[in-house]
Amino acid sequence: MTSSARVSLWTLAFCLSLGVSKSHFSIPMKLYAGKYNVSGRAGLTPLRRVTSDGNGLSLASDPTGTVNFLDMADNLQGDSGRGYYIEMLVGTPGQKLNILVDTGSSNFAVAAAPHPFITHYFSTALSSTYRSTGRTVSVRYTQGNWEGELGTDYVAIPQGPNGTTIINIAAILSSDDFFLPGINWQGILGLAYPILARPDSSVEPFFNSMVRQLGIPDVFSLQMCGAGLSASSTADPAGGSFIMGGAEPSLYRGPLWYTPIIEEWYYQVEVLKLEVGDHNLDLDCREYNMDKAIVDSGTTLLRLPVNVFNAVVEAITRSSLEFSSGFWDGTKLACWMKGEDPWRFFPKLSIYLRATNSSQSFRVTILPQLYIQLITDVDGVMDCFRFGVTSSSNGLVIGATVMEGFYVVFDRAHRRLGFALSNCAVSGGVALSEIAGPFSAADVAANCSGGSSKDSLLWIISYMLMAICAVILVILLLLLALPCRCRNGSGEITDESALVRHRIK
Ligand SMILES: *[C@@H]1O[C@H](CO)[C@@H](O)[C@H](O)[C@H]1NC(C)=O
Ligand SMILES: *[C@@H]1O[C@H](CO)[C@@H](O)[C@H](O)[C@H]1NC(C)=O
Numbered sequence: 237m238t239s240s241a242r243v244s245l246w247t248l249a250f251c252l253s254l255g256v257s258k259s260h261f262s263i264p265m266k267l268y269a270g271k272y273n274v275s276g277r278a279g280l281t282p283l284r285r286v287t288s289d290g291n292g293l294s295l296a297s298d299p300t301g302t303v304n305f306l307d308m309a310d311n312l313q314g315d316s317g318r319g320y321y322i323e324m325l326v327g328t329p330g331q332k333l334n335i336l337v338d339t340g341s342s343n344f345a346v347a348a349a350p351h352p353f354i355t356h357y358f359s360t361a362l363s364s365t366y367r368s369t370g371r372t373v374s375v376r377y378t379q380g381n382w383e384g385e386l387g388t389d390y391v392a393i394p395q396g397p398n399g400t401t402i403i404n405i406a407a408i409l410s411s412d413d414f415f416l417p418g419i420n421w422q423g424i425l426g427l428a429y430p431i432l433a434r435p436d437s438s439v440e441p442f443f444n445s446m447v448r449q450l451g452i453p454d455v456f457s458l459q460m461c462g463a464g465l466s467a468s469s470t471a472d473p474a475g476g477s478f479i480m481g482g483a484e485p486s487l488y489r490g491p492l493w494y495t496p497i498i499e500e501w502y503y504q505v506e507v508l509k510l511e512v513g514d515h516n517l518d519l520d521c522r523e524y525n526m527d528k529a530i531v532d533s534g535t536t537l538l539r540l541p542v543n544v545f546n547a548v549v550e551a552i553t554r555s556s557l558e559f560s561s562g563f564w565d566g567t568k569l570a571c572w573m574k575g576e577d578p579w580r581f582f583p584k585l586s587i588y589l590r591a592t593n594s595s596q597s598f599r600v601t602i603l604p605q606l607y608i609q610l611i612t613d614v615d616g617v618m619d620c621f622r623f624g625v626t627s628s629s630n631g632l633v634i635g636a637t638v639m640e641g642f643y644v645v646f647d648r649a650h651r652r653l654g655f656a657l658s659n660c661a662v663s664g665g666v667a668l669s670e671i672a673g674p675f676s677a678a679d680v681a682a683n684c685s686g687g688s689s690k691d692s693l694l695w696i697i698s699y700m701l702m703a704i705c706a707v708i709l710v711i712l713l714l715l716l717a718l719p720c721r722c723r724n725g726s727g728e729i730t731d732e733s734a735l736v737r738h739r740i741k
């Protein structure tokens with residue numbers, strides 16, 4: 237086929253996909269409204285002891301065929317600044333690697349070549365079971381990117397479910413700003429849905445493979461224990477737990493509150509309201525979800541859409557001290573004499589999430605100890621803190637700063653996220669987070685995840701793009717009719733993911 241014919245086919249495909257995505261905007265989302273108990277802990281309890289589905293590989297080393305969640309407790313190391321990671325054995329014989337746990341992407345990728353900021357890497361040549369697929373893959377984050385080769389191999393998690401899983405691996409051969417100084421991990425485990433997988437959604441993500449092959453329930457949960465610790469200290473990593481297959485009740489207190497996953501790509505949720513202290517920001521609730529609200533363990537801070545961020549800063553300054561703007565935009569630290577308690581100057585932050593009964597909400601609250609974060613001390617006399625909230629141009633991100641207050645259950649089987657008080661979010665006997673509900677959601681719009689204005693704007697944009705496509709198609713068809721002077725097209729499709737990062741070294 238000539239290159240111009242190929243181009244026009246691509247254009248046609250592009251135009252068709254636009255038509256499809258346009259109609260996608262008008263398809264109502266399926267919500268599990270009211271189907272589950274708001275504090276439906278009962279739904280998870282049976283998951284504690286799980287029998288294997290008897291499929292060949294599953295739990296082969298486990299004669300009883302059960303999963304013991306307590307064995308997985310404390311299997312994470314790290315902190316919000318440098319990320320939380322788990323130890324894995326990759327290949328045959330198993331090569332020990334630390335892997336960052338990231339609910340904001342969907343590839344399993346490990347360093348497969350030396351890099352100045354990592355101590356070791358996965359040697360594909362030393363694994364007898366590694367198979368290359370011959371495809372290349374690259375992922376570009378707002379901050380950082382990597383490129384590599386797609387393959388498959390066996391992976392086992394010493395403090396995970398019994399058994400070995402064959403998974404897709406991206407062997408990272410080159411990268412920029414991805415491995416940072418001071419990190420102690422060599423790869424990343426993307427736990428989000430197949431839609432975000434690169435180069436395309438046919439690359440089955442790690443957790444999907446594990447559920448299919450080991451027969452564990454399609455649920456995992458995270459407890460991240462860095463609350464109140466210095467974000468820059470290199471000593472004694474805080475750690476946490478990554479429970480695969482369910483939720484471990486000894487890691488949380490009180491009921492689990494569930495919010496629906498409104499679209500399965502990132503873990504997208506619906507934020508209804510924000511409060512600073514007792515003050516409701518009172519913005520149109522669509523502002524909080526502009527253009528999405530997600531829960532992402534691989535993002536350090538709480539990221540807020542610009543309007544929301546400005547309103548939060550204004551509300552905090554009204555109720556507390558004046559700081560130079562550098563503190564709020566993250567370019568300056570604020571320092572106090574040691575022993576002084578800076579947190580008493582700051583209010584609590586509350587995020588209201590839609591409950592599974594859609595006419596109700598619940599709120600997760602973080603104390604200033606979670607978002608005013610100790611970074612460093614000066615000469616042993618002063619402690620310096622950063623503001624753990626930042627502005628975002630691509631949506632609200634509930635990152636590690638908030639997640640550290642809670643035990644978060646990613647109940648993919650029921651398409652919902654559960655939040656409960658984390659047993660490790662306590663400092664000096666004081667709980668650093670709160671959770672409360674149910675509240676009536678009658679005071680906010682029935683749908684905060686997409687405004688009608690945004691909707692009609694998308695329609696206008698997609699109509700305009702379709703018109704442009706039509707014009708290009710006509711031109712290409714005309715060109716096709718002319719005799720072909722073939723040239724090699726450089727129609728390389730670059731793969732740029734929309735992943736959001738905000739890592740602090
Ligand atoms: C959902 O919440 C509303 C308002 O609180 C309540 O009237 C209704 O009974 C609830 N529905 C279910 C199924 O629990
Ligand atoms: C909610 O929980 C109660 C008590 O645990 C149970 O009787 C009821 O069937 C549950 N309802 C749903 C919809 O799961």
Ligand SMILES: *[C@@H]1O[C@H](CO)[C@@H](O)[C@H](O)[C@H]1NC(C)=O
Nearest residue numbers: 298302303304307396397398
């Ligand atoms: C793995 O199997 C061993 C031996 O049967 C058992 O003691 C252990 O609890 C299992 N671990 C997990 C995570 O299920």
Ligand SMILES: *[C@@H]1O[C@H](CO)[C@@H](O)[C@H](O)[C@H]1NC(C)=O
Nearest residue numbers: 261263264265683685686691
């Ligand atoms: C909310 O609105 C967005 C955008 O209009 C739409 O995609 C989504 O399906 C809606 N959700 C519900 C539950 O109606």
